[in-house]
Amino acid sequence: MTDSHERRAARHPVAKAKRAGTSFRAVSTKSQRPSQRFEFWRSLFPRIDLDTVEEDGQRDFRGNLLHFGTEDGATFVFSSNDDTRASFGRPEGDFLMLSLTVAGSAKLQHGHDTRLISTPGTGLVIVDGGQAFTTISRDHSVISLMLPRDRAERAIGNDLSVLRNGLVSLPQEGMAHLLTSHLQTMAMEGESLDGHSADIAMKAAVDMAFGALTQAKNREDGQTAIPTGHDAGLRAAARRYIHLHCQNHKLTAAGIARAIGCSRAHLYRVFAAKEISVGDVLRTARLERASALLITFADMPVKFVASRCGYADAAAFARAFRGYNGMTPQEYRELFRR
Template sequence: MASQAAHGTVDLASPLEIVLRDGAADSARIETRSTDGLAPRHALPYWRDGVLRRMELLDAPAHANASGPQRFHARLIHVAGPGADLVQHISDAVSARRDRQRIRRDGCDDVSISLLASARPTRLVHRGDHVLRGGDVFVTDYAQPMEILRPRHHDISLICSRQRLEQALGGDVSLLAGRRLPRRGLAMLLGSHLRLLSAQMQWLTPPQRAAAVRAAVDMALAGLQTEMGLHPHDERMATGGLHHAALLAIHRECHDPQLAPERVAALVGCSRATLYRVFAAQGGSVAAAIWSTRIERAHALLTGGQMAHLQIAEIAHRCGFADPPTFNRMFKRRYGMTPLEARDLHKTIL
């Protein structure tokens, strides 16, 4: 019996392998694992042996051997990206540990930066005793023992090679184990990016998935550097992470007419001067990115059909333009026609 995958089928008898490699820079393959279609008594053993092989299950949950509505449900989507893997895991309650014997046996020393997208409080014992809540971004180190007690949960993880992290951060990453990033700046934006990526990744092309995973890794590394005061060994990666995070912040906040570079810098947790340098390194400016995002959103709303009932002035306001004449002038400069002409042209094409 096989589970459905976005590209081909996956043999449920074969264990899930997460092997980090450089891979093609413009490709990211995807596979899906699920307990759907399995007999109730086979669901948990399959998940234990085929998916959670790095961990040892603790006391079996109450539904382990049950049938009917109490059966164990879980689903995993794995994207093998360039230099990092993205894993989305939705599962019923499960508790597991990784001890030193297992670490010596499998030799895995990857590091995971994870978003607990939704769950009741989750206990993580990993260089200390931690309580995680929905929305937390945290770090786990597979080279160190851990124990995690999870209720039903949904998490999204970037799994990076230890070598890559140490190269990017310029030092030993073992002290990051169990670390929870503060809910602000880059960590919060990284969480938003991971949620969006997990929701859309099955609909993206392989090159699009690869670009999105690279952006997530850059943001994660920049977040670790910024929030934890680590010296970046790879300045290009730090700059790329801040740039991706700033663009995400602009996309989220461009409806605000008061959005300015100072506000964007505060959202990503850096100084205005640093933000200016980051955008200059990419050949652009913060102000231009704000205006461009607003114009592109307005164009999408004008030509998308769903907002046909709205006046053009209302669309301009929703996209952060307080002055309609300025909106009309900038729109025409960008698209070579007025907003009204763009809307009418779209109606003609339809």
């Protein structure tokens, strides 16, 4: 890429969002004249060689993306676009890309060797941006999380051997399963988040990504636990799992630990390091859910609200709710009816 091309790319909304790191930014080729739409799209991805699959594919190219970048180089992108061919392995390819196909397909090739065809059923795939891969996407929508390679190396102990072949497909379990859900939620809710909330969501995504990468490495090494140094990722994954499953009244710390791939004792230590407990996080998640349900479903009996928030006993729910909000569930509901 020439210096002038780089300067032009820096003026685009995605580049501005990355520098500012303030909130999610939506970008569309519709903002450009039809003849310039593909060049505009290509300029948004300066670390990848991008072209269209068909000869006339640049005419009135259609592409939309939602973007959020942090000052330390992590980038979230949710994009949908016409068919493209992308080539990795440039000198600027010092990044890892976690990719989740949500529609269409993307064929990943190394030379003439097809390594993977990613579809919505494939789950998360990690690609080493420094290796010479080509992807051919058709009718493609994808959620991507790009991480600086040096940060990833530091996070998992300077050992990226799990990516020696250039890519790894993550089993949809443990941390990878939670990360998938979190990325999908970011794609759906990103535009509604303010800057502070966007930063929190992005930090959780990055922490879980490092945890998922570590689990993949440990699985290859025959290990089962995540090292202590990945406590931030474990906390983020545990919180995510709790918020997704807090309506289950049988949810326990042991079940949460199994889901994210660590021992119950280590899970306790991870939260104790921040002077909070797993039980407190679970209780707060249930009562926040209850508060929302009481308002959203104004005619739902309180005992049903209790059941949908993980409380098998309505009396226990009422006591917990009063301790949390300073009023009974019915009083809380009446407050918002005024």
